[in-house]
Amino acid sequence: LGRAGLWVEAMKLLSELSHSQVQLDTIVHNATMKACERASRWQQVLNVMQQLPEKKLQPDVVSFNITASACEKGHQWQRSLHLLLEVPSHGLRADAVSCSTGLRACQKGGRWDIGLELLRSMRHQQLELDLVCL
DSSP: OTTTTOHHHHHHHHHHHHTSSOOOOHHHHHHHHHHHHHTTOHHHHHHHHHHHHHTTOOOOHHHHHHHHHHHHHTTOHHHHHHHHHHGGGGTOOOOHHHHHHHHHHHHHHTOHHHHHHHHHHHHHTTOOOOTTTO
């Protein structure tokens, strides 16, 4: 569903499965969020992300990356950066996708000073930066 961008169907399926006996995990939620992200539905992505703790599920770095990317694409660059700053507080480590998303958000907000600080932070964390990030 994430690849096809069928966000309505993904949300409906997630809702139906949530009311069944099927045990859902973070990966299923990530797939739903990705479908919404591809359809530029950042509010739905945030909604699914916010439901994870209610369902006793922990977001992973993929969850944060998808949500931050959806916000960045939805012109919510500050929200995107805020989400990326939350990653370490969840015991997770940002990756090159996180860095790339953060840099795009900084670009949209015209905040290259924050982007440079983000790069320094990633380097300090010994994150392997690749050409996607740079």
